[in-house]
Amino acid sequence: MRKLANIFRLGIKELWSLFRDPIMMFLILYMFSIMVFTAATAKPETLNKAPIGIVDEDRSQLSGRIVAAFFPPKFETPSMLDINEIDRGLDTGKYTFVINIPPNFQKDVLAGKQPEIQLNIDATRMTQAFSGNNYIQQIINGEVNEFLQGFRSAQTAIVDLASRIRFNPNLEAAWFGSLMRIIDNVTLLSIALTGAALIREREHGTIEHLLVMPVTPTEIMLAKVWSMALVVLVATALSLNIVVRGAIGVPIEGSVALFLAGATLHLFATTSMGIFLATLTRSMPQFGILAILILLPLQVLSGGITPKESMPELIQDIMFFAPTTHFVELSQAILYRGAGFEVVWPQFLMLMVLGSALFIFSLMRFRKTISMMA
Structure with missing residues (x-):
């Protein structure tokens, strides 16, 4: 004791x-x-308020749908840029992503061609660059498919993967x-x-x-x-x-x-x-x-x-x-x-x-x- x-x-x-x-x-x-x-x-690990700029050289209905698809909280409201402002915006670190929609983009899509959209990424912001790259591709492809078909593409997969996220659903x-x-x-x-x-x-x-x-x-x-x-x-x-x-x-x-x-x-x-x-x-x-x-x-x-x-x-x-x-x-x-x-x-x-x-x-x-x- x-x-x-x-x-x-x-x-x-x-x-x-x-x-x-x-x-x-x-x-x-x-x-x-x-x-x-x-x-x-x-320090969010997911994409959150990523600064993005868009150069719309097409000025079409489809390009407008793509611009409108980027909104908070994953992205900041897109800044509409001139093509000459791309390099300066990336060099100064003002934007993480800059999308350049070329002229005649909607016309080429409707003609069945495969037009290219240029995506410029500031890779020094590694976490946002990695996740944002895939996310932007999904958004653009989804808007193009919806524009062409009137609804989002819903192809039937051979195997239906049912995801169940446990312990942290969101x-x-x-x-x-x-x-x-x-x-x-x-x-x-x-x-x-x-x-x-x-x-x-x-x-x-x-x-x-x-x-x-x-x-x-x-x-x-x-x-x-x-x-x-x-x-x-x-x-x-x-x-x-x-x-x-x-x-x-x-x-x-x-x-x-x-x-x-x-x-x-x-x-x-x-x-x-x-x-x-x-x-x-x-x-x-x-x-x-x-x-x-x-x-x-x-x-x-x-x-x-x-x-x-x-x-x-x-x-x-x-x-x-x-x-x-x-x-x-x-x-x-x-x-x-x-x-x-x-x-x-x-x-x-x-x-x-x-x-x-x-x-x-x-x-x-x-x-x-x-x-x-x-």
């Missing part, structure tokens, strides 16, 4: 120390509010972006908070005070782990309910409590990792540089951006021992697909194993560091 009391009191000390740090408190608030909101809404990018940002922030902030807590004590000289107290390195480390993990866990729960569900309106399919339970196991691993990284550095700038080298692979290769099955087998084998891989899997299964514990228990088990191993490894390093200071 005395050891538990020491761990509890030391953890309370860590919380008070964190609450007195305005920079860290602002970082927590920013990451789980503004950062989550902007990740979901500020393919809303905000649903994915907001939740993945929270998942990434859990890892990033837990490592940063625990590492900063240890470095802050070293810089302020309070670590020496702990060494003369009747507490063990295990108690000191456990206090930092549970206190910083609690802060991240509370921030995650509030962000899910206030920002994701409330402000953005993303429906969460599964149990938030089950997700938070998985996050707790993940935090056990990442907070231990943060302490280990802090024992390797002497200052916050050094810790920040080292953390970047660790966090980038953990987040990029965890399967949150690209499915792990698409990665090289060597990367898959290495990332199997990273806690972020299993945390992303269970988070997506619970929050996106509404999975229960019977589905995600392997990920829970792996997080327990990896968390225990990282804690033991970090504790050994922490004891060594303290003994050198003593």
Whole structure:
């Protein structure tokens, strides 16, 4: 009971120390509010308000139908250009797409010829250029077919492909972006908070005070782990309910409590990792540089951006021992697909194993560091 009391009191000390740090408190608030909101809404992955210009040299009924087919929200209202304005509009970045409808276009279409429409694309805007190219072709072909036949072409296919989009019927990018940002922030902030807590004590000289107290390195480390993990866990729960569900309106399919339970196991691993990284550095700038080298692979290769099955087998084998891989899997299964514990228990088990191993490894390093200071 005395050891538990020491761990509890030391953890309370860590919380008070964190609450007195305005920079860290602002970082927590920013990451789980503004950062989550902007990740979901500020960078749409689908075509949205793409600037487009059209040169209509035909001035026919068909060319007018094509011009009228481009409208918000996928495109901005088209700007009617002269043919001499194409290069300048693309060079200045004013337009992503410029369509040039040639003279006698309608006449050639009615004559059964195959006239060409020139589509100029600013490929430096890669995401819009890729999706907009195919989308513009579909729009133009659809308008031409409707003009010729009086209705849209409806050829009977040999095989009827019935698409059923599950979990995100409207393919809303905000649903994915907001939740993945929270998942990434859990890892990033837990490592940063625990590492900063240890470095802050070293810089302020309070670590020496702990060494003369009747507490063990295990108690000191456990206090930092549970206190910083609690802060991240509370921030995650509030962000899910206030920002994701409330402000953005993303429906969460599964149990938030089950997700938070998985996050707790993940935090056990990442907070231990943060302490280990802090024992390797002497200052916050050094810790920040080292953390970047660790966090980038953990987040990029965890399967949150690209499915792990698409990665090289060597990367898959290495990332199997990273806690972020299993945390992303269970988070997506619970929050996106509404999975229960019977589905995600392997990920829970792996997080327990990896968390225990990282804690033991970090504790050994922490004891060594303290003994050198003593």
